Amino acid sequence: MLFTNIFALAFATLVAAETAEVQHEARDNYAATLYSQPNFHGASRRVDRGRCYDLGRPLRGDVQSIRVDRGDDCFLYEGERCNGRRTRYANSERRVRDRRVRSVRCVRDRRH
Numbered sequence: 212m213l214f215t216n217i218f219a220l221a222f223a224t225l226v227a228a229e230t231a232e233v234q235h236e237a238r239d240n241y242a243a244t245l246y247s248q249p250n251f252h253g254a255s256r257r258v259d260r261g262r263c264y265d266l267g268r269p270l271r272g273d274v275q276s277i278r279v280d281r282g283d284d285c286f287l288y289e290g291e292r293c294n295g296r297r298t299r300y301a302n303s304e305r306r307v308r309d310r311r312v313r314s315v316r317c318v319r320d321r322r323h
Contacts, residue, residue, distance in 0.1 A: 247274070263315070271312075277300050284299055285316070287309075287312040293316045
C-alpha cells in the first residue's frame with residue numbers, strides 16, 4: 212500500500228513537471244504581445260517570431276502598448292502585409308507613439 216502511494220505521488224509529480232515544460236515550450240515562439248490600451252491592458256494579440264500579421268479589430272489602427280520578449284525586435288507597420296513606414300521596438304513600450312498600425316513582424320535580434 213505504501214509503495215502504491217509513493218508510486219502515485221511520483222507519477223503525479225512527473226506529469227505536473229512535464230505539463231509545465233510543455234507550456235513553457237509553447238510560449239517560447241511568441242516574440243511579443245500587442246495591446247489595445249496603454250500599460251499592457253485591453254484586447255491583446257500574441258505575435259510569433261518570423262511571421263507577418265495583418266491586424267484585425269480592435270488592434271488594427273489602434274495598438275497602444277507592446278510587450279517585447281528580450282532578444283527580439285518587433286516592427287509595427289502602417290501598411291498591410293508588413294509594408295510601408297515601420298517603427299522598431301526592441302523593448303516593451305507602455306505607450307506606443309504611433310498607433311496607426313496595420314501589420315506586425317517580430318524577429319530574433321541578431322545580436323543575441
